[in-house]
Amino acid sequence: MANFESLSQSVIAGKEAQVKEQTQALIDAGTDPLEIINQGLIAGMNVVGARFKNGEMFVPEVLMSAKSMSSGIELVKPLIADSDMPNKGTVIIGTVKGDLHDIGKNLVAMMLESGGFKVINLGTDISPEKFVEGAKEYNTDIIAMSALLTTTMLHMKDTIELVKEEGLKVKCIIGGAPISQDFADEIGADGFAPDAASATDLCGKLMA
Amino acid sequence: MLIVGELINTSRKAIKPAVESRDAEFIKDLAKKQVEAGADYVDVNCGTMVFNEEETMAWLVETVQSAVSAPLCLDSPNPKALEAGLALVKNGQPMINSITGEKERFEIILPMVLKYKAKIVGLCMDDSGMPETAADRLKIADKLIGDMVAAGVPEGDIYIDPLVKPVSTGDMAGVEVLDTIYAVKQKYPKVHGICGLSNISYGLPNRKILNHVFMIQTMVKGMDGYILDPLDKTMMGFVYASQALLGQDQFCMNYLTAHRNGLYE
Numbered sequence: 001m002a003n004f005e006s007l008s009q010s011v012i013a014g015k016e017a018q019v020k021e022q023t024q025a026l027i028d029a030g031t032d033p034l035e036i037i038n039q040g041l042i043a044g045m046n047v048v049g050a051r052f053k054n055g056e057m058f059v060p061e062v063l064m065s066a067k068s069m070s071s072g073i074e075l076v077k078p079l080i081a082d083s084d085m086p087n088k089g090t091v092i093i094g095t096v097k098g099d100l101h102d103i104g105k106n107l108v109a110m111m112l113e114s115g116g117f118k119v120i121n122l123g124t125d126i127s128p129e130k131f132v133e134g135a136k137e138y139n140t141d142i143i144a145m146s147a148l149l150t151t152t153m154l155h156m157k158d159t160i161e162l163v164k165e166e167g168l169k170v171k172c173i174i175g176g177a178p179i180s181q182d183f184a185d186e187i188g189a190d191g192f193a194p195d196a197a198s199a200t201d202l203c204g205k206l207m208a
Numbered sequence: 209m210l211i212v213g214e215l216i217n218t219s220r221k222a223i224k225p226a227v228e229s230r231d232a233e234f235i236k237d238l239a240k241k242q243v244e245a246g247a248d249y250v251d252v253n254c255g256t257m258v259f260n261e262e263e264t265m266a267w268l269v270e271t272v273q274s275a276v277s278a279p280l281c282l283d284s285p286n287p288k289a290l291e292a293g294l295a296l297v298k299n300g301q302p303m304i305n306s307i308t309g310e311k312e313r314f315e316i317i318l319p320m321v322l323k324y325k326a327k328i329v330g331l332c333m334d335d336s337g338m339p340e341t342a343a344d345r346l347k348i349a350d351k352l353i354g355d356m357v358a359a360g361v362p363e364g365d366i367y368i369d370p371l372v373k374p375v376s377t378g379d380m381a382g383v384e385v386l387d388t389i390y391a392v393k394q395k396y397p398k399v400h401g402i403c404g405l406s407n408i409s410y411g412l413p414n415r416k417i418l419n420h421v422f423m424i425q426t427m428v429k430g431m432d433g434y435i436l437d438p439l440d441k442t443m444m445g446f447v448y449a450s451q452a453l454l455g456q457d458q459f460c461m462n463y464l465t466a467h468r469n470g471l472y473e
Contacts, residue, residue, distance in 0.1 A: 059376035059411025100310075100337045103377055103410075124337060150255035151285040178219060178256050 002026050004039040007072070011044025012051075014064030016071050023072040033079040037086055041072045045114040052111075053197035059107065062196075066114045088116045089207040092134045093144040094126035096155040101148035104176060107196040108144065115200040128159040135163070135170050142203055147176040157187040164188075171206045175199060209451060210367070210402065210433040211444075212281045212303070213239075213247030216268065218254045227254060227264060235268065236275035243276045245438040246447075249303055250276060252293065253283035262292040269293045281305055281329075281435075287316045294324045303327040305435075306369060307356070309334030309348045314355070321361055328361065329402055332371045332388070341380075342387035345370050349392050353399055363398035367433050372403050375418070376411030382422060386429045393430035401426070402433030419443070424450050445471040 002025035010018040019041075026036050048065045051057040057065075077085070093109050095102055102124050113119045120138050122130065131143050143163065147153040153176065160172045171190040174183075184192035191206060193199035215238055218224045226234040239250050250272055254264040261284065272280060279300035282293040294302055306329035307317040321328045330352040332345040339345045349368050356366055370388040375381040385408075389401045408422045409415035420443055423434060427450045438444055445466060452463040466472065 055413075058413060059374070063377065100333060100335075102338065103373060107377070107411075149285040150258050150261070154258060178258075183258075 002029070004035070004043065007036070007040035008044035008047065011041055011065055011069050011072070012047050014061055014068050016064070016068040019068040019072045020075060023075045027075065027079065033076045034084065034086065036076050037073065037080075041069045041076075042086065042114075042116050045069050049111060049115060049197050049200055053195070053201075062107075063110070066110050069114055086116050087118050089141040089203060090118045090120070090138055091142040091144050091203060092120045092122055092131065092138055092140045093146070094122035094131065094134075095124040095146045095148075096152050096159070097125055097127045098155065099147050099149050099152035100124045101146070101176075104148070104196070105144075105146035108146070108175065108193075108199045111196040111200045112144075112203060115204070117200075117203060128155065128162040131159045132162050132166055132168065135168055136166075140170055142171045142173060142206060144199065144203075145172065145174045147174070147179065150178045153178055153183070154187075156189065160188050173199070173202060173206070209447070209456065210249065210400065211247050211438055211447070212249040212251050212402070212433070212435040213242030213245070213438045214251045214253075214404070214435045215242055215437060215439065216250060216252050216272065217283070218256045218264070224256065227257070227268065230267065232271045232274075235271045239272045239275045239278075242438045243278045246444050247438040248278065249281040250278055251281040251283050251305070251435060253305075254289070255284050255286065261286055261289040265289045265293040266296055269296045273297075273299050279303065281327075287313075287320070290317070290320060294320060294326070297324065301325065301327060301365075303329065303367075305329040306331040307352065308332075309352055311335055314352075318356065318359055318361075321356070321365075322359065325365075327365045327367060328356065329367045329369050330356070331369045338373070339371060340378075340384070342370075342384045342391065345384065345388040346391050349388070350395075353396055363396060364400070366396075367400045367402040368392050369403050370401070372405070372407040372422075374410035374412075375408055382408060382425070386425060389426055389431050390429040400433050401431040402435065403431065404435045416440070416442070420446050423447065427451070427454065441471050 002022040007022045052062050095105050109119050109121045145156050156174050173191040174189045175193045181192050191202045193202045218227050252268045257264045281303040282290050283305040284290050304326045308331045332348045334348050370385045372385055373381045405419040409418035448463045448466040451457045452460045
């Protein structure tokens with residue numbers, strides 16, 4: 001018999017077929033779809049995030065868990081009105097202008113999505129103007145910027161300045177290999193995260 | 209085989225404070241140790257010093273050159289910092305890391321390669337983004353090699369970096385690099401290959417093991433340059449052992465020297 005605990009365990013183990021099966025069983029048994037998401041799927045992913053952060057789980061396992069969770073969400077989604085979907089906040093994420101590196105940024109996007117955020121992934125080479133446009137279009141709570149090159153990281157500052165000029169009530173966070181807390185403070189970012197799991201925690205704190 | 213010692217890089221925690229405080233002895237010592245351990249080139253990377261990279265690069269180049277006679281690999285995404293370093297080079301042929309297929313970058317870096325007759329790392333990426341497959345990489349390598357040779361860069365000065373991505377985020381990440389380097393060497397026997405090794409193991413435990421094994425695997429496919437930590441004895445031991453087994457070490461002399469130097473204790 002499927003229950004929230006076993007569903008969470010399947011998410012943690014990254015067993016996609018099992019997650020689908022258990023999610024469907026819960027749906028068929030008339031379980032509240034929102035509870036399936038919150039107490040089963042997201043609950044499992046929360047454990048994954050914590051284990052990833054303290055080094056018990058690794059990137060490929062997190063990817064499998066996230067994929068399993070998404071498959072579960074796909075089954076439940078049609079049963080829930082869009083406005084009722086769990087949403088801790090809306091984040092637009094992208095790699096800054098002139099920079100085409102996307103692996104870390106995509107990991108962060110995936111972790112945030114799994115953590116219950118609505119994520120709009122703008123891609124790479126995103127200018128300050130495009131970040132601001134996106135923030136307006138999607139009524140964003142947080143702009144998350146990534147850079148791998150030391151020559152492009154200064155565009156983070158340009159984006160933060162443009163956000164202020166436009167008077168947007170949006171938090172700006174940054175990350176990437178050359179980025180440090182010092183740099184974040186220097187350019188007036190609202191936060192810095194050294195890795196994908198910390199980025200989810202950071203967004204959670206900023207939305208609290 | 210060309211070994212570039214990667215340790216003088218301000219993104220490494222131990223290096224940043226030494227560079228900021230202009231601790232010349234620390235940098236000289238690190239340069240010497242790397243050359244003694246087998247580095248052919250000493251990499252100099254101060255990209256994290258975004259606000260005074262040019263000045264820092266100049267100081268590093270002069271400091272390293274006062275300690276070792278090995279040539280330098282100047283490593284920066286910032287063309288001005290590269291120029292600041294290149295202008296001061298006096299130890300043999302410098303190496304530039306890197307040129308890419310990105311139009312703007314290619315046009316800025318190429319004249320420096322020609323002016324300083326430098327060895328050049330050609331990184332397989334272009335304006336369309338990061339390549340996925342070996343075929344994508346080969347297409348970029350073809351264009352990089354073709355355009356540079358047409359401009360007068362000797363094939364033997366070109367080091368193609370296939371762009372190593374983590375195997376943790378894509379099962380085929382290692383294979384795509386292996387296939388790329390094999391294809392490049394088949395098509396352009398005089399062109400060299402080079403890569404860093406730590407990207408391959410990102411997101412996984414026991415990273416050293418993966419880095420070591422990937423070095424050996426890429427060498428089998430024709431890779432003949434690495435940007436690595438020459439103070440990692442196991443890594444260097446595997447470099448020499450691998451070369452001997454691939455027929456690149458006459459009478460196993462380098463392997464035996466490595467043995468006598470205690471690399472296999």
